[in-house]
Amino acid sequence: MAFQFARVELYSRKGKEGRGTGFIFDEVSRVPSASMHVKAPGAPMVVAGLDPDALRALHDDRAVAARQEVKGGKLRAVRQDQNTLAAIVLSHPATMDEYRSRPEVAADVRAWEQRSVAWLRDQYGDQLVSVLRHEDESHPHLHAYILPDDPGMKAGPLHPGFRAKAAVTAAGPRPGEDEKAHSKRANRAYQEAMRGWLDDYHAKVGQPSGLLRLGPRKRHLTRAAWHEEKRQAVALKEALAKAETLKAKGAAFVDRTKEEAAKLRADAARRADAAKAAIVAAQAAERRAKEREETARRATAQAERATRAARRLTGLGGALRGLWDGLRRSKLAARIREELRPTVERWQQAEAAAAARAAAESDRRARAERRASILSASAAELGAQRDELRRRLDRYEPAPEVAPVPVRPHP
Incomplete structure (x- = not known):
């Protein structure tokens, strides 16, 4: 060359x-x-x-x-x-x-x-x-x-x-x-x-x-020396080419190693992410289980309270009170209570009116009984006075036959 x-x-x-x-x-x-x-x-x-x-x-x-x-x-x-x-x-x-x-x-x-x-x-x-x-x-x-x-x-x-x-x-x-x-x-x-x-x-x-680098004339080389130098240049070229090939192979090996390492790191990262996701899911499931357990506990307690309340409620009045108290425990009951309030109030007013009428009638009867008692006493007294007069008249003169006068009770 x-x-x-x-x-x-x-x-x-x-x-x-x-x-x-x-x-x-x-x-x-x-x-x-x-x-x-x-x-x-x-x-x-x-x-x-x-x-x-x-x-x-x-x-x-x-x-x-x-x-x-x-x-x-x-x-x-x-x-x-x-x-x-x-x-x-x-x-x-x-x-x-x-x-x-x-x-x-x-x-x-x-x-x-x-x-x-x-x-x-x-x-x-x-x-x-x-x-x-x-x-x-x-x-x-x-x-x-x-x-x-x-x-x-x-x-x-x-x-x-x-x-x-x-x-x-x-x-x-x-x-x-x-x-x-x-x-x-x-x-x-x-x-x-x-x-x-x-x-x-x-x-x-x-x-x-x-x-x-230079030609033979500038360095005054013989033809043999020139050819030897060219041979050395070719050998150097081949050595450099082999070095480049080895370098390329080494670089390729390094690249493959890096690629495999990257794949391993990526796989490890994926597995770590999957493990973290599984842990998070397990924790979430545990929280949901605890929430369901708490909900069940509250429902059980509420059922027990309702059972005890039901046992206390007997009769129609107790049933109504229980129904009314139960309705007070929810928003739906509030709406129902508002709807029933006028009816309940009418029942309460009718009950009060009836009680008032009963009290007035009882008072009226008492007054009538007192009046009747007074009239009876007055009639008895008048009868006694009449009998006394008859006895006096009988002593002085015989009494003519007179029909008895009926006595009407005073109203």
Whole structure:
């Protein structure tokens, strides 16, 4: 397997030597005037994010709306020669013939592509707006486009080398350092930053894909050493693949274990809930049983009281009193009592009237008896006086025969 290839460039709308953002968008879209280097141009395929037309529109709209603060706090539109776009090219060393004819190579390229997109997202986050793939050149390769998200739309900080060099330049010379030494130090910062950027890409994408960090010419390797290094790269790739497989299996085992543990916990929770529900139901049943027992006890006591009261009630009067007292013990009895009240009152009034009449008749009889007694005494006295007169008359003269005069009793 050959070495990795990764390059980052910055572009402005004006561009240099005619290679501005417009040309870059034309090239990736395979506009004929910008694709003279391609024998048979083919349409790009979207791997992530926007298609070429949407990418162009988004960049141009942001560039027009971008504003740069100048002296006095005023804002002005950004210059046409300010870099507003970062473009990255990542190429796989497999040839297109190998890619099309060998499934294992195509699988390697797809895995490299996924790792590359993940690395780009880790590097640039939401500023990564589009990743496109070309298959119309000698090797399968990706074009990634990053748009700055600051108001001034400055793309410089998106380039690791430019960012490091700008930081050294802005800090100024160290004590005793002249301008030339300061410039050399800024250039070294640029180189170190780019080296670190490529090392990070190699560690996260190149090595897992079986790619070497550098080619043989830069390190002056012999052909045998170069092939040995490639063999080692393939072995490292296989080892990393096995490690990834083991990692995946381990993760799957952990996931299964977690899933089984979750099921056990859920089952235990369900059983605990069922036990709690059973306890609550038992407690409720116990309460209902106690309530029924209390109700039965009260009913028994009430029945006993009613039995004792029934035994005390004898005769019609007792029955009426018992009925009346019983009716007083419920709301229904109250309504019945209200309905019977007029009748009862009439009975009571009739009884009182009868008692009054009986008393008056008894008094009248007593008075009549006293009057009769007086009249009888008066009649007896008159009879005695008559007899006395007759005796006196008989002494002086014989009494003529006179019919007796009947005496009527005085009324």
